[in-house]
Amino acid sequence: MELIDGNRIAAAIVAELKAEVAAVTGRKPCLALVRVGEDPASVSYVKKKEQTAAEIGIEGRLILPPVTITQAELLAEVDRLNADENVDGILVQSPLPAGLDEREIFGRIDPTKDVDGLHPLNLGKVAQDDDSGFAACTPSGVMELLARSGVDLRGRHVVVLGRSLLVGKPVALLALQKKAGANATVTICHSGTANLAALTRQADVLIAAIGRAEFVTADMVKPGAVVIDVGVSRVPDATRKSGYRLSGDVHFASVAPIAAKITPVPGGVGPMTVSMLMRNTVLAHRRRLASPPGSSRKSAP
Amino acid sequence: MELIDGNRIAAAIVAELKAEVAAVTGRKPCLALVRVGEDPASVSYVKKKEQTAAEIGIEGRLILPPVTITQAELLAEVDRLNADENVDGILVQSPLPAGLDEREIFGRIDPTKDVDGLHPLNLGKVAQDDDSGFAACTPSGVMELLARSGVDLRGRHVVVLGRSLLVGKPVALLALQKKAGANATVTICHSGTANLAALTRQADVLIAAIGRAEFVTADMVKPGAVVIDVGVSRVPDATRKSGYRLSGDVHFASVAPIAAKITPVPGGVGPMTVSMLMRNTVLAHRRRLASPPGSSRKSAP
Numbered sequence: 061m062e063l064i065d066g067n068r069i070a071a072a073i074v075a076e077l078k079a080e081v082a083a084v085t086g087r088k089p090c091l092a093l094v095r096v097g098e099d100p101a102s103v104s105y106v107k108k109k110e111q112t113a114a115e116i117g118i119e120g121r122l123i124l125p126p127v128t129i130t131q132a133e134l135l136a137e138v139d140r141l142n143a144d145e146n147v148d149g150i151l152v153q154s155p156l157p158a159g160l161d162e163r164e165i166f167g168r169i170d171p172t173k174d175v176d177g178l179h180p181l182n183l184g185k186v187a188q189d190d191d192s193g194f195a196a197c198t199p200s201g202v203m204e205l206l207a208r209s210g211v212d213l214r215g216r217h218v219v220v221l222g223r224s225l226l227v228g229k230p231v232a233l234l235a236l237q238k239k240a241g242a243n244a245t246v247t248i249c250h251s252g253t254a255n256l257a258a259l260t261r262q263a264d265v266l267i268a269a270i271g272r273a274e275f276v277t278a279d280m281v282k283p284g285a286v287v288i289d290v291g292v293s294r295v296p297d298a299t300r301k302s303g304y305r306l307s308g309d310v311h312f313a314s315v316a317p318i319a320a321k322i323t324p325v326p327g328g329v330g331p332m333t334v335s336m337l338m339r340n341t342v343l344a345h346r347r348r349l350a351s352p353p354g355s356s357r358k359s360a361p
Numbered sequence: 362m363e364l365i366d367g368n369r370i371a372a373a374i375v376a377e378l379k380a381e382v383a384a385v386t387g388r389k390p391c392l393a394l395v396r397v398g399e400d401p402a403s404v405s406y407v408k409k410k411e412q413t414a415a416e417i418g419i420e421g422r423l424i425l426p427p428v429t430i431t432q433a434e435l436l437a438e439v440d441r442l443n444a445d446e447n448v449d450g451i452l453v454q455s456p457l458p459a460g461l462d463e464r465e466i467f468g469r470i471d472p473t474k475d476v477d478g479l480h481p482l483n484l485g486k487v488a489q490d491d492d493s494g495f496a497a498c499t500p501s502g503v504m505e506l507l508a509r510s511g512v513d514l515r516g517r518h519v520v521v522l523g524r525s526l527l528v529g530k531p532v533a534l535l536a537l538q539k540k541a542g543a544n545a546t547v548t549i550c551h552s553g554t555a556n557l558a559a560l561t562r563q564a565d566v567l568i569a570a571i572g573r574a575e576f577v578t579a580d581m582v583k584p585g586a587v588v589i590d591v592g593v594s595r596v597p598d599a600t601r602k603s604g605y606r607l608s609g610d611v612h613f614a615s616v617a618p619i620a621a622k623i624t625p626v627p628g629g630v631g632p633m634t635v636s637m638l639m640r641n642t643v644l645a646h647r648r649r650l651a652s653p654p655g656s657s658r659k660s661a662p
Contacts, residue, residue: 163491180494184485187534188526190464193481215555223537225489233488236524236549245560247548248537254516259546 061316064209064323070331074116077342081117089345090119091149092141097127102153112334118341127157134160135168142170148348149175149341175340187233194340199231201332202267202288209321211265211286213244219263222270223250227290231267268309278314287315287322290329363622365510371632375417378643382418390646391420392450393442398428403454413635419642428458435461436469443471449649450476450642476641488534495641500532502633503568503589510622512566512587514545520564523571524551528591532568569610579615588616588623591630
């Protein structure tokens with residue numbers, strides 16, 4: 061069994077981006093980070109993104125509206141960032157406080173600045189094998205982990221457990237693309253799937269993104285499979301000072317011994333998400349400089 | 362074995378739409394049909410669409426640019442139709458002559474008028490379970506055939522053979538949606554799939570859209586499966602006056618006896634495509650009247 065080290069791979073990507081940004085003469089890439097309220101998890105995620113941006117040389121512009129902001133005010137903030145030609149990427153940290161409509165907010169972000177890849181236009185482009193948009197960060201992080209671990213999906217059967225908009229469906233679409241490294245046969249299973257284990261056992265590559273701690277046990281995995289664990293849950297653990305430990309969707313202790321390669325939690329897919337956000341931001345900057353406003357750049361409709 | 366009669370089901374939908382349009386006071390729905398050049402198949406398809414529109418009471422506006430039209434001129438034509446508030450739906454008949462960039466043309470159509478459902482924004486909405494756009498006509502025709510034949514996909518394993526942008530991927534995404542009638546477990550196979558028959562034999566519902574005449578033989582189908590045949594090919598046949606017959610992707614003679622339900626070719630999926638185009642046009646008209654220009658209608662970005 062080989063452990064896929066997400067921290068090491070993410071660090072390599074960050075180093076590559078740092079070198080790329082260092083070579084930029086003129087305005088550096090700029091990522092607007094919008095965090096509404098003080099949700100502790102969001103505070104920690106946005107801080108990590110800010111730090112990684114700084115490490116690469118990306119300008120992080122922190123925007124911290126109060127939890128009382130209205131939908132209209134937040135839309136207006138997005139409009140301002142859309143119009144600001146010095147902003148390359150816009151990230152609105154999820155989840156938004158209750159009362160705000162995430163779908164409308166995410167759909168308002170200019171697709172050419174949607175470095176989180178959540179706009180339906182960008183998801184549609186992924187489905188159409190069109191590289192002119194942005195793929196969502198966690199799914200492209202999974203693809204990058206596989207590519208950099210020497211796993212070519214061509215002709216292999218990828219089983220995705222979970223059909224979420226953030227992970228399950230986009231990663232299935234990426235694995236299906238007619239592209240080097242992809243070209244997989246793909247099955248998407250979910251909570252309503254009959255005979256789930258019979259399907260997951262067929263996976264050459266199993267991507268677990270169902271959000272249930274330690275759901276995938278050894279009997280659900282074909283010996284020799286590659287196992288990618290996207291889930292992160294807190295599991296009560298009296299032996300820890302915090303009273304909990306982080307666990308993935310995979311029961312690591314039983315599955316790891318039979319897997320060919322497997323990602324740990326933490327330290328697997330998690331670190332990749334931030335590095336993919338940075339890669340999208342650098343890409344957005346490059347595209348923006350290549351087609352400045354007023355040029356004949358064909359932006360999204 | 363039960364034959365799924367696409368002609369009968371499509372006729373029922375046309376009758377429903379006719380009744381709906383008859384009740385419209387004021388401006389009737391309007392569908393712009395753009396056909397470039399005189400490709401015989403395109404002439405016949407557009408004629409069928411025009412006739413069905415007329416039958417329903419939809420105004421069909423035929424636009425017939427010469428085969429020599431340039432990309433820029435065709436884009437300008439699309440822009441004119443986008444701006445025309447009396448046009449509800451725009452269909453640009455595929456395939457376009459060589460030299461014209463279909464993707465750019467389709468992507469230029471206002472997503473709120475994209476009744477063919479080919480714009481990446483509309484495909485992205487399908488992937489996000491968002492009903493505010495338009496699903497592509499052939500995939501939604503497949504879903505409608507299943508629904509009206511009493512096939513509920515919940516908990517069933519749908520295997521889609523083919524990953525085309527027009528059929529395979531969108532139909533897989535529709536079958537996956539969290540919606541009454543859908544909620545399937547979905548596998549997408551294609552020309553690069555290993556052990557194809559082993560996968561197709563697991564299908565409770567097999568959707569063949571690979572574009573190879575009579576490719577699916579009885580040994581690839583589980584007895585009792587529902588078989589939907591999206592393919593249409595011309596197969597040489599000396600016994601016919603025309604010298605050919607139409608064939609689907611399924612070897613009907615051997616598969617029909619073991620299937621629970623099956624669509625014939627022709628007369629299965631084919632007639633549904635036109636009726637779904639009409640349904641989308643009537644829907645676009647209803648939405649346009651509900652949110653006239655200048656109102657706060659949130660159109661696509």
